[in-house]
Amino acid sequence: MNKVGFILKDYLVLLMILGLALVTAIIQPKFISPANLNNIMRQFGPLILVALGMTFVIVGGFIDLSVAGTINLVAVVTITLIDPLGQVGALIAGLVIGSICGAINAGLILTSGATTQAEALFITFGMSTVYSSLALIYSGGSTFHFWDLKEMPNMFEAIGAGSVGPLSVSFVIFLGALALLWIFHTKMAAGRAISLTGGNKTAARLSGVPIERSIVLIYTIAGFMAALGAIVLFSRVTTASPVIGAGFETNAILAVVVGGTTLKGGKGSVLRTVMGVLLVILLNNCLNLLGVSSYMQWAARGAILVFAIWLDNRKEVQGNQL
Secondary structure, eight states, X not given: OOHHHHHHHHXXXXXXXXXXXXXXXXHOGGGGSHHHHHHHHHHHHHHHHHHHHHHHHHHTTOOOOOHHHHHHHHHHHHHHTHHHHHHHHHHHHHHHHHHHHHHHHHHHHXXXXXXXXXXXXXXXXXXXXXXXHHHHHHHTTOOEEGGGOSSOOHHHXXXXXXXXXXXXXXXXXXXXXXXXXXXXXXXXXXXXXXHHHHHOHHHHHHTTOOHHHHHHHHHHHHHHHHHXXXXXXXXXXXXXXXXXXXXXXXXXXXXXXXXXXXXXXXXOOHHHHHHHHHHHHHHHHHHHHTXXXXXXXXXXXXXXXXXXXXXXXXXXXXXXXX
16 A cells, blocks of 8 residues: 555544534534533543543453443542542542452453453443443442532532633543653553554564563553543533443543554554544534434444444554564
8 A cells, every 4th residue: 555545544534523523513603602512521531631641541452341330339439438548548449449440450351360351341341331230239229419418519619610721620530640641651661562462462472571470450540530530420410320431441541542543553643532532422422413312322322432443453464464
């Protein structure tokens, strides 16, 4: 394939984003209204945080379907701890719970001897059910609201609806997380070891890469970021339910793969994931503005995921032929 073809494939997501935004703005001028752009910025927060954590899992050669269950559990526990522990204590507790869920996933994968993405898929799917069940048991199936709390959750309201200049607080949180994770992945030995682990586990082990530590690290990061996403999510909607995280695992995987991280592991970037999330958010927003039914929106997301996987495989095949 010529150089132009490779450039088009490398920047296909960006071209799709620009094309989608341009067509929608022409058909529906409300798309570029300040209110809608602010809405897009706020929707960006929860999904991008979960997707950034998922990036490390997929780059490491694994998958994580437990993030939805983690979000459910963290959301209901955190909101109910605001009164007894205070807002800062509840926030810390939620992040710790998410990290523990990720570490449990890693422990199960390591102790079971799972080394493939398929094995990790079923293990984390099972743990998602466990975490969601714990959320249901803990909450009694109830939905919790900010107005039910004795203490006014000012900090969480600021996270959900506050602004820092022209940027929402959740967007600022995203920027901080992105910067830290990018530095970790590209500048630190532990971050680079994750890519080596995903590229070839046997070669990485023979090279002295601590595979077990990398697996624990990627799942702990994924759990922490899912918890952070849960906190931003329930802060934005001001309620927490034991099913609030439904669908986040598929959307996060969609965003990571569409952004250009290969499902085979070893190659990927948090910066590319940002483009993938932006495409997913814009797609939902544009289709809503155009009045497309939710069923067709699910079909569109599925088609984009299939196309991204097909394109990823084609790039690898053509790269091997050169």
